[in-house]
Amino acid sequence: MYSSKPNAHHDDVPRLGVLVTNLGTPDAPTAPALRRYLAEFLGDPRVVEINRPLWWLLLHGVILRTRPKKSAAAYAEVWEEGGSPLLTIGKEQTEGIATRLAERLDGPVSVELAMRYGNPSIRDGLRKLREAGAERILVMPLYPQYSATTVGSTYDAVFDELKKWRVIPELRLIGQYHDDPQYIESLANTIREHWEAHGKAEKMLFSFHGMPRRYLLNGDFYHCQCQKTARLVAERLGMDDGEWQVTFQSLFGREVWLQPYTDETVKSLAESGMKKLDVICPGFSADCLETLEEIEGENAEIFEENGGGELRYIRALNARPDHLDMLTNLAIDHLQGWPEASPEVLRNRRDPKATRERAKAMGCDY
Numbered sequence: 001m002y003s004s005k006p007n008a009h010h011d012d013v014p015r016l017g018v019l020v021t022n023l024g025t026p027d028a029p030t031a032p033a034l035r036r037y038l039a040e041f042l043g044d045p046r047v048v049e050i051n052r053p054l055w056w057l058l059l060h061g062v063i064l065r066t067r068p069k070k071s072a073a074a075y076a077e078v079w080e081e082g083g084s085p086l087l088t089i090g091k092e093q094t095e096g097i098a099t100r101l102a103e104r105l106d107g108p109v110s111v112e113l114a115m116r117y118g119n120p121s122i123r124d125g126l127r128k129l130r131e132a133g134a135e136r137i138l139v140m141p142l143y144p145q146y147s148a149t150t151v152g153s154t155y156d157a158v159f160d161e162l163k164k165w166r167v168i169p170e171l172r173l174i175g176q177y178h179d180d181p182q183y184i185e186s187l188a189n190t191i192r193e194h195w196e197a198h199g200k201a202e203k204m205l206f207s208f209h210g211m212p213r214r215y216l217l218n219g220d221f222y223h224c225q226c227q228k229t230a231r232l233v234a235e236r237l238g239m240d241d242g243e244w245q246v247t248f249q250s251l252f253g254r255e256v257w258l259q260p261y262t263d264e265t266v267k268s269l270a271e272s273g274m275k276k277l278d279v280i281c282p283g284f285s286a287d288c289l290e291t292l293e294e295i296e297g298e299n300a301e302i303f304e305e306n307g308g309g310e311l312r313y314i315r316a317l318n319a320r321p322d323h324l325d326m327l328t329n330l331a332i333d334h335l336q337g338w339p340e341a342s343p344e345v346l347r348n349r350r351d352p353k354a355t356r357e358r359a360k361a362m363g364c365d366y
């Protein structure tokens with residue numbers, strides 16, 4: 001049996017829904033919470049694309065017995081009063097986008113935050129939008145660069161839920177915004193502000209989350225979009241070629257990942273006698289474990305311990321007003337061209353009570 005909106009009415013006032021998504025995070029910085037989160041994350045065939053039975057044995061037999069404890073300790077270092085930074089920042093971003101959309105759109109709009117893994121789930125986010133009356137839904141993953149492991153997997157989760165619904169909403173999906181001029185400008189703004197406050201370092205690393213190189217060779221163009229984002233920002237700031245470099249972080253497992261690796265680059269720059277290094281992570285729309293613990297924590301230590309001086313991590317765009325304005329414009333761009341509501345629907349929007357009564361009189365109130 002397919003699921004439906006509870007208390008659906010024939011003449012409900014249609015609403016626009018926006019599902020803002022990100023990767024997701026554990027519910028607590030503890031080993032049991034990490035085990036649940038990692039089982040869902042690493043069990044996703046888009047993330048680890050190898051022979052399923054073999055991976056299941058390795059994941060459940062080895063990785064989920066050892067990694068949760070180690071990861072929980074790392075999460076504990078960045079955990080805040082409100083919870084995981086990815087989630088608290090995600091809530092702020094969602095609120096900011098919702099406020100801006102309500103100001104700028106004529107019709108009613110509901111915005112929900114959902115995470116690909118963990119909570120709040122994509123299933124719950126979509127159901128909340130349905131309950132609010134959303135008949136058209138824009139899915140907006142906050143990943144500037146497309147990758148099958150992130151954006152592709154988010155779409156899987158959306159389709160898996162929607163295929164259980166009786167009335168499937170009209171759907172739009174945002175795939176990437178890696179070269180959006182306002183996104184590039186927001187990154188340039190944050191770098192300019194950093195330089196004004198702290199001066200320029202000898203080099204800027206643009207560090208992106210990595211993935212197995214095999215995924216690139218099999219057609220995932222994430223790598224190319226990362227390169228382009230970095231080049232556009234460097235051009236916007238008038239940086240010379242030697243002043244910046246793209247690297248890839250967060251290596252997992254034994255396979256070769258996208259190179260050069262951030263930690264190895266940081267180490268060799270320190271060994272070369274560099275005293276000031278800036279690092280920005282433009283692929284992360286919100287700060288999280290991978291930026292705060294890995295870059296601002298671990299990599300800063302690597303730099304210092306190998307003879308370098310100071311590694312200065314430049315925070316993600318998070319809930320900066322220019323970022324939220326950019327994301328709102330992006331949503332509005334992707335909402336273009338949906339046919340206007342009929343005059344009757346527009347009338348109903350103004351007077352939903354009368355609409356209900358009319359529907360009831362027609363026997364459409366079920």
Ligand SMILES: C=CC1=C(C)c2cc3[nH]c(cc4nc(cc5[nH]c(cc1n2)c(C)c5CCC(=O)O)C(CCC(=O)O)=C4C)c(C)c3C=C
Nearest residue numbers: 023024025026047071086147149150209211252288289290
């Ligand atoms: C196992 C392979 C992984 C691939 C491929 C991968 C791709 C990928 N991930 C992000 C963004 C984030 N990843 C985060 C954490 C994280 N990533 C992996 C593994 C892969 N990621 C693991 C195992 C973890 C969990 C932490 C750990 O145990 O090390 C996060 C942070 C989440 C948080 O709660 O803070 C983000 C964000 C991208 C963009 C990407 C490919 C493009």
Ligand SMILES: [Fe+2]
Nearest residue numbers: 023209250290
């Ligand atoms: Fe990751």
Ligand SMILES: [Fe+2]
Nearest residue numbers: 223224225227
């Ligand atoms: Fe490439």
